[in-house]
Each structure stands twice: as structure tokens, then as C-alpha cells.
Amino acid sequence: MAIPTTMFGILALVALVVPGIVFAGVRAWLRGYKWSDQTAASRVLDAVLVSVILDALYLWAFGALLAPILNDPQGELIANPSSLGFATVVLGLAIPAGIAFAWHADMTWTKPAWGWWPSWVQIPRRRSSFESTPTAWDKVAPRHSDVWVKIRLPNGERVAGWMSGKSFVSTYPQPRDIYIQEQFTISADGSIGDRIPNTGGVWLSITDGSIVEWINEPEGDTDT
Template identity: 35%
Template structure:
């Protein structure tokens, strides 16, 4: 879809999409991805519904003020107070939808404090106690904004050894550290390991392969990817002289 270049087209995008997109972005951050968040079409449809609802409320509340600020004469649009109108657009497109989404989707809720059962203790000198509020803010649900388990596990920044079992049963081993790379949602899963290890018959990771410059793998559902604490000597721990000696062996 081509992006509009006229003032009317840009205004239409702001009015019909931006409030809903802001609402959805905050919701996904707080509650994680849902099934209907996986396609652009579904996100745009959600944004349109939310934006139309909010725009209707804005018109019902501030139609008179908008008419006094914005004047349309033929193909020309005149704005009397552009600064004030800009603040209104920021509030209507970002602040209000974001705050509304936070209130409706926040995992935190205000609940009445449950009194604890009294304990039988030895009498002591009473200390002055602070008055406790009748209400407390509690986290009632737990969501993760990361869309997939692969994104969560594979992007751990710690240096780790990796063993990948291929669909035919062969195993490859390597080190995921500085210089490595992993793709995340929505791109297909693939993995570049900066250093490759020999893999013994029992699956144990062996020595660093001499001259290794890394290995690239496309990860499908038939692959098994395992992460381990790195061996004592990883590619990042080798000095230039040690790497040169290893390559010469």
C-alpha cells in the first residue's frame, strides 16, 4: 500500500490508524502476542476498530472546539492555533490510546489488602507501627512480550555452547558469542555460530575445529537445538597466538 503524500492523506492515516496502532503496541508490550497479532492485516483491522471508536468519542466531546480551530475552504485548510492543535493530536493519537491500553491491559490490579492471621508471640515492648493502606497493588497475571520461545531462548546474550541435532541424526556443535547471530520473529529461524567444535560420537562437544570461521544453520521443526555452559576454552577466550597455533596443528 503506497504511503499518502498529500496533507489530507496523512491526516486520514493519523485519524484512522495511529490511535489504534498505539493502543495495540502498548497492549502487546503488556500482555504479549495473541494469535490475531501475527499478520499485518489483522493488526490494521484492530487499529481501525479502535481508532474509529476513539475518534467518535473525540468528536462527541470536542467537535465544537475542532470546528473553531480548523477551517476548510474549498481545497484549502486553515488552522488558527497550530500549536494547540498539535498538542491535541499528540494527546488523541498517542497519550490517550496508550493510557487506555495500559489501564485495560496492565497485569497490575488494585486489590483490598487481606489481613494476616494473628500470631501468638511473647509480649514485647510495642513499637509504633505505620498505618497500612487498605489497598495494595498486586501483579495478578504474567505475560511475555517476546513472541516465541525461540526468541526468548536463542537471544540470551551470554556466551554459550550450542549443539544442533540435524534431521538425519548428525550433530553439529559451536559457540554462540561475540560475532554470532540469530534471526527472530517474524523471520525464519536461522543461526550463525562464530566458532565450530568437533562433536564426539556420544554427543560431547570436543575441541575447537582448527581454522573455524563459524557455521550457519537454518533451523526447522526437525532440528533440536541445545544450549550449554561453554567449554573452558571458547573461541572468545583464545588469544591471537593460541588461535594461530591451533590453526597450524
């Protein structure tokens, strides 16, 4: 796909993509990812479809105001930059985000648990439990630090080690894997043993069927 070089081409590309991307981003934040969000092609198609619908509605409702911009976008940019910027924010960002929020948000008004908050003042909160993070691994795995980790692979092999600041886990859209900075022995019953001499860490691919267990270090036991 060739990148447009004319002002009209750039404007057309923005109009065909940006409103849909904003709509999809707010929708994913509110309701989580759909099955069609798994590939880039389907995401682009959804964004273009939403953008085309919104652009048609914009032309129907604000055609007279948008006609000068479409006729001479570069001239309008030079003559009225603030007006063009305002229109871009409203039509490209605010309206798509507002529609996505009104369509997909499941809100309720509740009183916060803070003791100092006035009882008669309520704030909106999401009632649904949808999560925009793609998987539980993506949500939880990167947050673990200064913990023991035990992994049982699909073939029955066990690996254990200590995770801290030099460890790393990969997340979506990359395949799951983990780097454990210090490897320890592990017995058949799952007990973690001694530190492997001269360990430089171990890398593992976390395939389907693997079991990963994180264990918080016992209080007062900091010798790894």
C-alpha cells in the same frame, strides 16, 4: 495505496491509524501477541477498527472543539500549533494508551524487595505472566554469548560450536536460524570434541523438531 499529499489527507490518515497502533502496542506489551497479530493485514485492520471507534467517540465528545481543525487543518496548524500538538498527543497517544492499560493490565500493589524501601510504600506491578516477546527463542536466544551450543537437527545430525561476539541468531518475524562462529566436532553421545581446523563458522536453519542446547563454559576453562 497512494500517500496523501494534502493536509486534510495526512490528518485523516493519522486519525485512522495512529490511535489504533498505540492501543495495539500497549496491549501487546501488557498481554502478549494475539493470533491476529501474526500478519500485517490483520494488524492494520485492527488498528483501523480501533481508530474508527475512538475517532467516533472523539467527534461525539469534542466535536465542537475539533470542527475548526477539520475545516481548515493547515490554517489551525499555523494559527495554533501548540494547541494542535497537545490535541494530537492527548487524542492520538495518551487516551488510546490509557484505555489499553486500563483494559488489559492485571496489576497488583506490592512492596519491593529492596531493604531500604519504606515498608508502607507499595508500587504497582503486573500480576500476569504475559510476555510481549513472540516466542521463547526470540526472548532467550539473542542473549546467549560466550557459551557452547549443541544442536540436534530433525534428521538426527548433530552440530556443536562456540558462540561469542561474532555469532548471530535471527528472530521474529524472520525464520529461526543461527550462525556459530567456531564449529567443533561432536561425538555420538553429545560430547563436544576438538575445534574443526580452519573453521570459519557454520550456519544452520533451526526448523521445527530441532533441539538447541546452550552450555555455560566451566569456570576456569576459557580455551576455545
